[in-house]
Amino acid sequence: MAALQAPPFHATLGDIAAHLNAALGAELIGDPALRITRIAPLETATSSSISFLSNPRYQAQLQGSQAACVIVDPAQRDLAQARGAVLIADDPYLCFARLTQWWAQHTRVPAPAGIHPRAIIAPSAQVAASASIGALVVIEDGAVIAEDAVIGAHSFIGAGASVGRATRLAARVTLHADCHIGANSLVHSGAVIGADGFGFAPTQGRFEKIEQLGGVRIGNQVEIGANTCIDRGALEDTVIEDGAKLDNLIQIAHNVRIGAHAAMAGCVGVAGSTHIGAGCTIGGAAMILGHLDLAPGVHISAASVVSRSLSEPGQYTGFFPIDHNPQWEKNAVIVRNLTALRERVRLLEKTTKE
């Protein structure tokens, strides 16, 4: 949404340490005057990079890294210090996240407040003065755009929809009529919020449309990925609670409820009226059937199919293990004939008992 500034940004290690110390109590051991031009992984870091080690498994990379400074936890202090400057913090990965945020704040050009002269805003829409409305945005009757919101170029905001404070829509987002998104959220390009849920009454060999009269309600601090779809409810609203994070190309059907701080990787599908508890995580390309309940703290592995409600927290998995194709073919034939194999075992048990 914004370009890197020229000339390239740099910071001193002291500036970085001051920020991470204030936020997370990180302690610097090293020269605060060191010039940092980049955050980098351990393997590709150069003598002007800052890097981090969050998983002790990568200790070997730490020792071989060219990084000017590495963020580590107290247990890695000695090892890290042996090779140069070090920032000690209890949660190096969280420090890394905060550092990327700080870096982005210093390197990205903020979207300018105001309405692009070639946006098209209905007279009855309300747009806060501090909001940024991009080129060719269309905002329809009665929509409300709050303070500091950013609406990317080519986005469409339907009638009566609303976008909360400091929420950002990337270029080309669709937020349909009477759909609402809270504050400090982020929606990526191509996302479609509020298309009709898939509802039909079958009659005489054809389908009669059930008009979708509900909307979509999305909370605060939510992130929604590129080309993800969240359908409007049939009668009630589809709901995404605060802090939920959805990756790209996800399908959320009508009347689904995604609990607070749940996370879903790309290509997930959630069928109609399913409720996903707070803090659940759903691996990529998992498919969750309709009218189910997933308890808080359920974790679904990638590519698994959830075909029943899961009331107990824990990790669940279900996909066919991959193999060399000829071996898979043999195994697949046996799987298709497992009842026969089980019958053979039963017969053997009978014979042996006799």
Next chain:
Amino acid sequence: MAALQAPPFHATLGDIAAHLNAALGAELIGDPALRITRIAPLETATSSSISFLSNPRYQAQLQGSQAACVIVDPAQRDLAQARGAVLIADDPYLCFARLTQWWAQHTRVPAPAGIHPRAIIAPSAQVAASASIGALVVIEDGAVIAEDAVIGAHSFIGAGASVGRATRLAARVTLHADCHIGANSLVHSGAVIGADGFGFAPTQGRFEKIEQLGGVRIGNQVEIGANTCIDRGALEDTVIEDGAKLDNLIQIAHNVRIGAHAAMAGCVGVAGSTHIGAGCTIGGAAMILGHLDLAPGVHISAASVVSRSLSEPGQYTGFFPIDHNPQWEKNAVIVRNLTALRERVRLLEKTTKE
């Protein structure tokens, strides 16, 4: 695509009953003057809501519902009447569908006829006077938009494409050159109709493009979901027949034919040149390989992989059952070694016979 009117719409129960009686022979028992402000599920209905019971399993909800009136079938008449007003009809779910349509007609602002001043229409395109062309729509040479069609904001209609009578494209639909959609259809935001099919001739370790010279032909009363893709044919057209309903994020490859009144839930993929019979239903995230034939009346469960033609109607399923991760891991290992397990059974059979 349109906002709810202010002040909120309401109807009398008599108005609703008159409409459903004329359309479907529904019979009202109760006060026609009752004021109805909402269609609601049984659980959340209030004293000004109308609700419905289509599945006898939910009888308990019926008895506990606050709804002003409930639509039920004749078998539920006594139970429903015991709690208040009732509409008796042979197919309550169909009544519900028609009621949502009636409600939508009374609450949605229709798209205005005419061309938005900031749409861009090629001089050789033909747009009917009663059609509605939204803001920033681009319509290229020779395209034809029929009477009462609605083209949502930001949509793109390629050269020589056509949109039939009363068909509606939501905001941000792409209909590429020489692709055609019939009457009374509905296409949701982000759908891409007529991108190139995926065709390449492999040669010397690289791929040579096969230009896709066919188009897409879509019938009447078809619905196409958000961000769904329907590729143009290689030489012939890709075809979606009348009454087919496609949900969101579906991939229809080149030269596929989807039969009349077939339905597909979200995230389905159909590979090239496959033909799906009339009235088939395909569950969410099912994958149908290429060059296959599915007979009319085949029903594929969600997340199943169709790897061969299916000539017999019926329900087909194929996905790995989900389980607690440690149990899945154990089972997956055995699945990968089923040939060994079968061999052990064979040996036992041999030993036992001796």
Next chain:
Amino acid sequence: MAALQAPPFHATLGDIAAHLNAALGAELIGDPALRITRIAPLETATSSSISFLSNPRYQAQLQGSQAACVIVDPAQRDLAQARGAVLIADDPYLCFARLTQWWAQHTRVPAPAGIHPRAIIAPSAQVAASASIGALVVIEDGAVIAEDAVIGAHSFIGAGASVGRATRLAARVTLHADCHIGANSLVHSGAVIGADGFGFAPTQGRFEKIEQLGGVRIGNQVEIGANTCIDRGALEDTVIEDGAKLDNLIQIAHNVRIGAHAAMAGCVGVAGSTHIGAGCTIGGAAMILGHLDLAPGVHISAASVVSRSLSEPGQYTGFFPIDHNPQWEKNAVIVRNLTALRERVRLLEKTTKE
């Protein structure tokens, strides 16, 4: 992106033969004056169509075809010649591909050079004079569009992004800031290149965003399908190498590397930091987990889940075989209890040995 010319294009068989002879050494046996109006499959070819036979399995179709001329390999010469004109070439399928390209060149109206008056181009963007910029395109600060590039209507090019020579973006493509695509590539509608990768640091039951500071680098001769998403890297770039072909609705997560001349069918997901070797092929709806390496020449069947690195070339498969639903239900129960079945076999083995 362009309309078929009126009146319909035709060519003489001699023109076609000359082109395929020069390019691929095809030899014509037949009347060069024959008028060809269409490239068609064998089954639907008419007396003015040219067709091809690339797979000897379809010999029966060859004999029944009405085609004016058929492209065949030397082994089919006699059979083909018995029915009419014939073009003999070593690789008829490659000839077919080249013929579709030639046909497209003669039938599609090329995009006009220059900037549409209603495109919006930042003053600091550089657009080559021979490039074609469509209606309502937005190009931001410092972006570079090379010679002969075509940017379709409604496309968005972020700040500092670049599009190489003769690369074409269809209508409604999003190329975000600091993302780069090489020469002679093709991106289809709805594709989103450079949305944020999905990265969060979990802390105290919620997720802290990791700003995605990398970009996307796409090579030459790459094709990217409709509504496909390629996320920007966290620190380094996500990379798609030369000649890779990606179908529709594919998700490429951050820091993935797709090797040269790899191909992926629709609905594939590739999770973060996975590297896919040169020349790999990935079947539709396959899911590849994160932080894996696939060696060059690995081929993954459709709908398979890759959960470990694959260092050996070959074909790999893993999906549950489809069956009639009642049979699948029985088999699924046994699969969930395979440890029990194996235990029964173990007991039998013990009993039998005793």
